[in-house]
Amino acid sequence: MTTKLRTPLSILIALTLALLPSCSRKEESWDIVISNVSVIDGISPTRVNQTVKIRDGLIIKVMPYIPDQEFNAHSLVDGNGQFLIPGLWDMHVHFLYDERLKEVMPSMFLDHGITAVRDTGGDLESLLDFRTDLVNSSEPSPDIFLSGPLLDGKFVIYDGNNPAQPELGTSTPPVDELGDFVKSMKEMGVDFIKLYELLDEERFYALSEKANQLDLPVASHVPLVLTAETAGPKANSMEHLRNIELSCASNWKELLQERRALIKGFDEGLGYDLRASIQALQRIPAIMDYDENRCDEVLSSLTSTIQVPTLRLNTVSITKPWEEEDWDSSFHKLPLTVKEEWSARINFLSNQSRAANEKFSEWSLFLISRLLKNNVPFAAGTDAPIGFGIPGYSLHNELKLLVESGATPQQAIKSATYTAASFFKLEDRVGQIQEGMKANLVLLREDPLVDIRNTREINRVMVDGKWARKS
Numbered sequence: 001m002t003t004k005l006r007t008p009l010s011i012l013i014a015l016t017l018a019l020l021p022s023c024s025r026k027e028e029s030w031d032i033v034i035s036n037v038s039v040i041d042g043i044s045p046t047r048v049n050q051t052v053k054i055r056d057g058l059i060i061k062v063m064p065y066i067p068d069q070e071f072n073a074h075s076l077v078d079g080n081g082q083f084l085i086p087g088l089w090d091m092h093v094h095f096l097y098d099e100r101l102k103e104v105m106p107s108m109f110l111d112h113g114i115t116a117v118r119d120t121g122g123d124l125e126s127l128l129d130f131r132t133d134l135v136n137s138s139e140p141s142p143d144i145f146l147s148g149p150l151l152d153g154k155f156v157i158y159d160g161n162n163p164a165q166p167e168l169g170t171s172t173p174p175v176d177e178l179g180d181f182v183k184s185m186k187e188m189g190v191d192f193i194k195l196y197e198l199l200d201e202e203r204f205y206a207l208s209e210k211a212n213q214l215d216l217p218v219a220s221h222v223p224l225v226l227t228a229e230t231a232g233p234k235a236n237s238m239e240h241l242r243n244i245e246l247s248c249a250s251n252w253k254e255l256l257q258e259r260r261a262l263i264k265g266f267d268e269g270l271g272y273d274l275r276a277s278i279q280a281l282q283r284i285p286a287i288m289d290y291d292e293n294r295c296d297e298v299l300s301s302l303t304s305t306i307q308v309p310t311l312r313l314n315t316v317s318i319t320k321p322w323e324e325e326d327w328d329s330s331f332h333k334l335p336l337t338v339k340e341e342w343s344a345r346i347n348f349l350s351n352q353s354r355a356a357n358e359k360f361s362e363w364s365l366f367l368i369s370r371l372l373k374n375n376v377p378f379a380a381g382t383d384a385p386i387g388f389g390i391p392g393y394s395l396h397n398e399l400k401l402l403v404e405s406g407a408t409p410q411q412a413i414k415s416a417t418y419t420a421a422s423f424f425k426l427e428d429r430v431g432q433i434q435e436g437m438k439a440n441l442v443l444l445r446e447d448p449l450v451d452i453r454n455t456r457e458i459n460r461v462m463v464d465g466k467w468a469r470k471s
């Protein structure tokens with residue numbers, strides 16, 4: 001005892017120094033190490049020959065690869081010749097649109113490298129239960145952010161009364177009750193709110209303001225009584241590029257007046273039909289009256305509002321995704337009754353003249369170049385499963401269409417990672433490949449910057465620092 005206490009300090013120091021080199025040689029342990037991989041995200045230039053170390057659900061190290069280095073890792077993957085990107089987001093999905101698909105959707109998202117989704121409208125309690133079950137399950141699932149129902153006006157577009165459309169929406173209480181209304185939605189567990197097209201002006205502004213005060217992001221369609229440049233800046237995202245065509249028309253004032261009169265005069269019937277009749281009356285005339293100066297003015301008011309174009313939905317009648325060579329490999333995973341129904345509808349569509357849809361499709365694709373020109377941010381979303389949107393698969397079509405419309409492959413990847421996360425102010429925690437960020441990752445066999453279709457060449461998918469899919 002006493003001799004040990006009397007050990008001279010110099011001996012202790014010598015002992016410590018002698019032990020040090022062997023300590024530093026001893027490699028820390030890791031859950032996963034991917035070595036010698038090309039690292040690509042939406043923000044940084046490509047980093048080649050990198051070793052990426054994962055532990056406790058996080059990216060701990062991204063460092064240059066050193067040949068013949070040994071690692072103490074639970075899973076060691078040779079990334080040579082492969083490409084690591086952040087897990088993808090689909091910013092516009094509806095789990096409750098088709099009950100038959102709800103249960104298969106999470107797994108189909110993961111199969112296609114989608115590790116986070118935003119459910120943009122459906123019954124809140126059902127969605128909360130659905131999410132809780134997934135979180136408690138032993139199976140991996142994507143992160144789900146949800147809004148609860150589409151918040152609509154006196155008439156509700158998705159009120160459940162149209163036999164072909166589920167009840168995704170709800171009317172909203174009077175303005176003086178909206179503060180409590182939004183607060184209770186937040187307390188129940190919504191991550192954002194979704195504002196819809198038949199909201200009146202007062203409710204729209206009040207809902208946006210209350211959500212803002214509670215730090216809840218707002219996703220919105222442009223209410224039909226407003227314009228993109230008045231409603232857009234009050235929302236954090238706008239969906240489908242819809243109603244921008246009305247704002248971009250040289251005769252937008254008359255169109256707005258006409259819409260307002262139609263809505264004011266509507267006192268019975270279905271909200272769904274009211275919107276359809278306004279679209280049928282105004283959409284194509286507005287596109288034909290496109291005024292570029294006016295449109296640039298509108299878009300320059302939207303540089304803080306993320307557009308979710310859902311190009312693949314808007315263009316489904318001209319891009320015909322069912323003619324893509326890899327369509328069948330995902331289509332076959334859908335439940336039989338869904339496959340039968342979709343096949344019949346595809347047949348029907350193929351025999352129809354879709355002139356009006358073609359105009360809107362072309363307009364949507366064109367508008368991407370104007371968003372890029374005016375620095376309007378955009379995020380990838382599909383509206384799956386609406387309009388033949390195969391969950392997961394359809395996001396890769398969206399990325400392809402963004403690139404065909406003028407975005408670079410890296411801008412497309414950014415739209416499905418960094419920009420998507422930024423809607424929730426999470427861009428510094430997920431959506432990039434940087435130390436300290438959440439380890440949601442996709443390992444690709446081919447370079448997505450050479451051809452954006454290579455985002456489909458998925459070798460492995462990681463969720464929360466664990467392999468969720470291995471080929």
Ligand SMILES: [Zn+2]
Nearest residue numbers: 092094120383
């Ligand atoms: Zn939607």
